[in-house]
Amino acid sequence: EDYRRLTRALADEGREYHTYSLPSERMLRAVIQGLPDGISNDEIRSDLEQQGYNITSVFRMRSRRDRAPMPLVLVQAPQDQEDLLKLTRCCHLVVRVEAQRANANPTQCHRCQRFGHAQSRCTAAAKCVKCGEGHHSADCKKTRETPAKCANCGGEHPASYRGCLKFPKKLTKKTTANQQQHKIDHGASTQQAKFAYPPKVTAAKSFADAARPKQ
Ligand SMILES: [Zn+2]
Ligand SMILES: [Zn+2]
Ligand SMILES: [Zn+2]
Structure with a gap:
């Protein structure tokens, strides 16, 4: 409840950017490759649950270009389900799994379309994600001919459009470097300190690793 109040207070100030990287929102995000569109999210979920995994959500990924379903499925699970990354079979198919980097996408609420909290x-x-009116997106009556209207900025695009001016910015290089520095200040040897400003890729990876809770 405190969290919710905090989220709302921050959202009211237009500071969604800060809430989207709160540790409590972090989930293991695994992308399963090799599951064709004919297999439903429910089938995938129950198969994974039968294999003993605790699954939070299953989401069929779509091409960013034409929205066509891809043979890729994003599975969100609590961080302690990291064995998911070793999964080799699902729904009688051979699959490959890769971790999706934490914070690759900001959390966007599927109910109110704002950023920084989940629908739950x-x-x-x-x-509505499509027309911005006060109904659930699934109930939308908007036709293809009517332009979309963003629930967050009022622009002519769906509220999930990455180019929306309300869409949270990714962590900047500067922020990443600062957090890296912060981590080093707390306990690492001075030898490592000279890597306080590593190249971008290394910094991002280290940050993701640092963000993971201790096992
Ligand atoms: Zn919401
Ligand atoms: Zn609508
Ligand atoms: Zn917008």
């Missing part, structure tokens, strides 16, 4: 935590009124 949402207490706001529903807004």
Whole structure:
């Protein structure tokens, strides 16, 4: 409840950017490759649960270009389910699994379309991702001919459009470097300190590793 109040307070100030990297929102995000579109999310979920995994959500990935379903499925699970990354079979198919980097996408609420919280935590009124009106996205009557209207900025795009001016910015290089520095200040040897500003890729990886809770 405190978290919810905090999230709302921050959202009211337009500071979604800060809430989206709160550790409590972090989940293991595994991308399973090799599951064709004919297999439903429910089938995948129950197969994984039968294999003993605790699954939070299953999401069929779509091509960013034409929205066509891809043979890729994003599975979210609690961080302690990291054995998911070693999964080799699902729904009688041979699959490969890769971790999706934490914070690759900001959390966007599927109910109110705002950033920084998940639908399960949402207490706001529903807004449509397509037309911005006060109904659930699934109930939308908008036709293809009518332009989309963003629930967050009012622009002519869906509320999930990455180019929206309300879409949270990714962590900047500067922020990443600062957090890296912060980590080193707390306990690492001075030898490592000279790597305080590693190249971008290394910094991102180290940050993701640092973000993971201790096992
Ligand atoms: Zn919401
Ligand atoms: Zn609508
Ligand atoms: Zn917008």
